[in-house]
Amino acid sequence: MNPRHRPCQPRTRLGQALGLLAAVLLFAGSSPASEAQFEEANRLYETGRFPEAAALYQAATTNGVSANLLFNLGNAHFKAGQLGQAMAAYQRSLRLDPRNPETRANLRFAREQANTQPPPLSLRQRWMRMLSLGEWTALASMIITLFLLLLAVRQLKPEAFVGKPLWIRLPATGVVATALLLAMAASDYFSDSHAFVSVAKATVRNGPLEESPESFKATDGVELLVHDRKGDFLEVESLLGLKGWIHSGDVELLTP
């Protein structure tokens, strides 16, 4: 072995490890098992076996999720008559691919079938949801990385930056702006406490007990806002302002 090569070897290994880590962590790709389950579920869907297809799509999500997988899961639930679960799957698909017109159309159609209205969104929420949280993260990460690399280059070649203050100031402004936007998008994502009623008729009670008196009934697909959790019960509010406690098994949470 040439001794000159020795110092270079750890650096090469480190680079390879970082590359591999990036690939594994960020771009999971598609696993053969998921592909096979997806294909089989599609076949079941096309032969009209919707509950089995939904179960298989659901099983495929254990290896990772994609917008298409969740879209198909929503379709299978819809065809199986499970409006609430279908709407939750469409909504999750939109979280990954928020501008997908087909998912938006199917969610709108499911809402019409469930006779429910979408929750009112503020202008900020509408604007933030034009990109997915992953897209906001990637954008912020890219700008922050570019800025840090520029800072590093300035240390290595300071003469290249002499008389060019905007080379640093502009990316720095971009970093502050995207970091703020990312924080707002993350806050919107994690504070979205929507749930969809997933049974034909759920009883919303006045307290977090099975014995508590009934407050109102909510049908499959009704959207509820979750405020609190006590044991197996969730404190919810309907979009009409009615409040009560519902059994967690009767709803599909958007953020489990």
Added chain:
Amino acid sequence: MSRILAFNFALLFVSNALGQEVSASLDRAATSIGESVTLSVTCTNFSPASQPILPSIPGLRFANAGTSRQFQLANGGRTSSYTFNILVTPLKPGNYTLSPIQVRHKSGLLKPKPLTLRVLPAGEQPNGSNALSQYAYVRLLPAKTTAYVGEVIPIEIQLHYIDGVNVQMPELIADGFNVAAFPKHTQSRMQKGNQIYQVLTFRTAAVPVKAGELQLGPVKQSMVLRVRQKQNRRSPFNDPFEGFFNRYQQKPVNLEAKAQPITVKPLPNATKPASFNGAVGRYTMQANLSPLEVTVGDPVTVNVRISGQGAIESLNLPKLNWPGFKSYEPSVTTKKDNPLGLLGSRVFEQVVIPENDKIAEVPRIEFSFFDPVTNQYRVLAKGPFPLKVKPGDKPLAPLVDSSRTQETVEPDAPPQTDILTIKHHLGSLAQATPLITRPGFWMLQSVPLLLWLGALAWRRKTNALANNPRLRRKLQVTERTRAGLAKLDALANGGEVGGFHAELADLLREQIGLQLDIPAEGITGDIVHSPAAHKRLSEDIRGDIRKLFTASDQASYAGSQTTGEMKANLVLLKELFHALK
């Protein structure tokens, strides 16, 4: 101190002057021969001058069992009670009336209500369930037994008990009704027959959701009763301290009040107004809108307040889908004026947006309800409200309904009749957890940060070297020495005397120059005599330097030296460098 005590007693006397009374109770209404019962005679808000005067009843024996005193502060007032405990021992079976019992008071003799006592023959026990029901029972009291679908029925559940703990909330079984939550109960006292009962009153409201003959109840409630243990002794000489040291037994009981039939009538269909959406009760309506002058596309807030009596929280406003207006879901706030929410108001704030400047008014708002008192529907209406709409800069895109406000709709798209079909490509899978929450992302994100920190450290080091020539020279000499020593080793092994000593002298000059901070060129063995060398180098080091320079000079002139001699000089040179460090 005695004055303060006297003042307190005087104050107590004055404050208790009102509400002075006498009551009497038996700890149970039935007993058997030889089993004593306790008669309690309680004087409220006064202290009697003497023992109560008891009637002489053949077949009953009375024995004093002590006294007790209680003070209670409640509702800003003070209540005191003085209780005489009297042991009543029956000697013959039969029904007895304990009357008159008399207590001396400054106004005369006070008499409590007469009490009755049933005495069974020896060995017979009163019926068990009846005995328990003497200690506690539950009553279900609906305010009405006939109602319309959707009409609120106030309900009272009363728990009566003599003494007990751990009272649970009542459970009302009401199929066909929506029942409100129980607000905080109220507490009172009541005398029934021989007994004084604690009464807990739970109030709620039930709304029938279907017509027919329905059953409201039963009500189930559990608690733990405290029951005084019976003295099962036939001796006429009972325990004289029984009144002081009462023995109690705790008995968990499940109480039940039977169901009440409720006739629920359907709402009449024939006269039902078009705007009726299920409200039953008595209501009034107020409505207004603001602003009254807008530009096309500007929001107008319609504020509708419905107040009155009924199921306030379930009131809904009819949908305000007016042509020419885009409408959003209303925001709703409810104000309850009583704990059950049967009285109050509900405010609907709905935003509507005029879509063209032809609009001159906001249409009439109607709210209808069924009045169960007059048995007829009533329609409340407000408006139309004049509205001035000025033309805007941009025309608004037509929207089908409010549900589409969040989602862009192609204006010319045909109405969707089914969901769009499945996708045939899985697409790239990602973890379900967002990227931002994964540690791996932050590890990767730290790489450019570390690069920048590395570059920063490198820059600092470079700047430090540039600004410190001595440090730079030290690093250069260190590097030169490391390479030179390796070269000397090779030259010694190769027997190259000239090259060895030339290199040795060079290394020696570099090190001495560094130590004395003088140029290396021209340094000879005589340097050891300089003042700087005397100041900075020890005698031993100076001796070694002289020795090495001398050896080097001799070898250069003689031109021959053995490898062993060169190795010895090399060792000496290394020792010298080590000492110089």
